[in-house]
Amino acid sequence: MANVPQDLKYAKSHEWVRVNGDVATIGITDHAQHELTDVVFVELPEVGRQLSAGDACAVVESVKTASDIYSPVSGEIIEANQAVVDDPALVNREPYEAGWFYRIKLSNPAEVGALLGPEQYKLQISGA
Amino acid sequence: MPVQYTSITDEHLAVRQAAGLFDISHMGEVLVTGPAAQPFLNHTLTNDLGKLAAGQGQYTLMCNDRGGVVDDLYVYRLADQEYLLIINASRIEADVTWLERQRRAFGRRSEVELENASERLGALAIQGPRVADFINACFAGASTAGTLVSRASDLKKNEVASFHWAKDTVWLSRTGYTGEDGFEAVAPAPLLEAIWTHVLDAGKAFGLKPAGLGARDTLRTEVCYPLYGHELDEHTTPIEAGLGFFVALDKGEFVGRPVLAEQKAKGTNKKLAAFKMTDRSAPPRPGYVIWSAGQGGARLGAVVSGTMSPSLGVGIGMAFLPPDSAKAGTLLEIEIRGKRAPAVVVPKPFYRKAG
Numbered sequence: 001m002a003n004v005p006q007d008l009k010y011a012k013s014h015e016w017v018r019v020n021g022d023v024a025t026i027g028i029t030d031h032a033q034h035e036l037t038d039v040v041f042v043e044l045p046e047v048g049r050q051l052s053a054g055d056a057c058a059v060v061e062s063v064k065t066a067s068d069i070y071s072p073v074s075g076e077i078i079e080a081n082q083a084v085v086d087d088p089a090l091v092n093r094e095p096y097e098a099g100w101f102y103r104i105k106l107s108n109p110a111e112v113g114a115l116l117g118p119e120q121y122k123l124q125i126s127g128a
Numbered sequence: 129m130p131v132q133y134t135s136i137t138d139e140h141l142a143v144r145q146a147a148g149l150f151d152i153s154h155m156g157e158v159l160v161t162g163p164a165a166q167p168f169l170n171h172t173l174t175n176d177l178g179k180l181a182a183g184q185g186q187y188t189l190m191c192n193d194r195g196g197v198v199d200d201l202y203v204y205r206l207a208d209q210e211y212l213l214i215i216n217a218s219r220i221e222a223d224v225t226w227l228e229r230q231r232r233a234f235g236r237r238s239e240v241e242l243e244n245a246s247e248r249l250g251a252l253a254i255q256g257p258r259v260a261d262f263i264n265a266c267f268a269g270a271s272t273a274g275t276l277v278s279r280a281s282d283l284k285k286n287e288v289a290s291f292h293w294a295k296d297t298v299w300l301s302r303t304g305y306t307g308e309d310g311f312e313a314v315a316p317a318p319l320l321e322a323i324w325t326h327v328l329d330a331g332k333a334f335g336l337k338p339a340g341l342g343a344r345d346t347l348r349t350e351v352c353y354p355l356y357g358h359e360l361d362e363h364t365t366p367i368e369a370g371l372g373f374f375v376a377l378d379k380g381e382f383v384g385r386p387v388l389a390e391q392k393a394k395g396t397n398k399k400l401a402a403f404k405m406t407d408r409s410a411p412p413r414p415g416y417v418i419w420s421a422g423q424g425g426a427r428l429g430a431v432v433s434g435t436m437s438p439s440l441g442v443g444i445g446m447a448f449l450p451p452d453s454a455k456a457g458t459l460l461e462i463e464i465r466g467k468r469a470p471a472v473v474v475p476k477p478f479y480r481k482a483g
């Protein structure tokens with residue numbers, strides 16, 4: 001079973017969210033990186049971009065496919081993680097730590113409540 | 129065969145550095161036999177079968193009347209009047225229909241027999257620099273037909289021979305689709321599982337790993353081997369695809385010869401080129417549009433094969449371009465999700481095996 005940290009929230013499309021005040025950090029889950037296998041390229045949103053929850057905002061490419069990343073929350077991009085652009089394999093090695101994608105200033109913090117908790121996400125991926 | 133067993137990169141690198149085992153039972157097999165088997169096949173295929181002694185094989189293509197490719201394949205002369213064709217899985221029905229149609233129109237048709245053995249037979253590919261070190265443990269003893277050798281590792285490139293397997297027979301050829309040394313084995317389908325297990329066992333100490341479709345594609349792309357449906361189709365000729373070497377115009381009449389002869393003499397409107405991404409970017413993928421570099425550059429074509437090269441760490445691809453743009457050094461722009469990324473045409477292949 002893939003690693004599903006207890007302190008995060010999850011989207012059905014396999015993004016995770018770590019909230020710190022009104023800033024959220026977003027990445028893809030261990031389950032997602034395992035399904036993709038070798039990540040070879042990551043395209044991140046530009047700092048300053050305004051996103052609505054559900055917007056396609058990033059792309060992660062494996063050898064075989066390109067997958068869209070959908071923002072689980074709305075807000076303004078305040079930071080994009082250059083480390084995964086320079087070393088895409090970081091997403092596979094550390095999906096929840098160094099392999100994060102972007103940080104966003106939440107425009108509607110209530111959206112976080114509507115995301116999946118770790119137990120709900122575990123249920124989803126065990127059925128997958 | 130799955131897309132991958134562990135990861136495409138792992139499996140790809142295993143083949144380049146040690147050995148990989150592919151289940152290629154999805155591919156098709158057709159047996160062509162009889163006193164007129166050779167002239168029939170020489171009329172239907174582009175390469176010169178007259179070059180094959182029993183126990184030898186060659187890469188060849190089967191073309192329609194417009195010189196378009198029906199399939200690319202390997203043909204092995206197993207015995208004097210017995211030929212085995214290994215054809216693409218996606219083209220089994222089309223090829224068998226085409227071959228039957230050609231046979232019915234052939235003068236000496238009563239002296240040619242065709243058997244679609246695709247269900248009856250299965251196949252494996254064992255590829256990589258270490259394979260020669262354990263192939264004799266997989267298929268022991270001297271060969272019993274085809275090229276006569278005292279052990280499998282004595283087979284030379286493109287040679288084929290049969291070996292005892294349990295109470296049955298396996299055909300082994302020194303061929304492959306990866307650009308590495310290796311062998312391909314064809315056997316009755318019920319034997320495949322036991323052969324797979326036995327080979328995996330014999331090769332484990334040498335680094336042998338199962339490898340899937342994903343690695344099969346990245347490996348062949350690195351050495352610029354065509355894949356039917358990408359570089360080849362019924363509207364593309366072997367000349368346009370850069371495979372003129374396998375078109376023997378001098379052997380006499382064969383289906384498609386007039387068009388191919390004219391193309392060899394006068395050139396073509398499109399040429400298959402290999403290109404590499406020059407800045408860090410997403411990899412090129414089939415269907416991505418290609419532009420001439422610079423402001424106002426013309427639309428040149430679209431990617432037919434593309435991937436991130438596991439061996440080279442850069443995006444690589446192939447595309448049909450106007451002949452002037454197909455020259456090495458030509459600067460291109462590949463459209464990836466609405467933005468253009470720079471690339472350059474390079475000589476084929478991208479990768480050459482060591483030694």
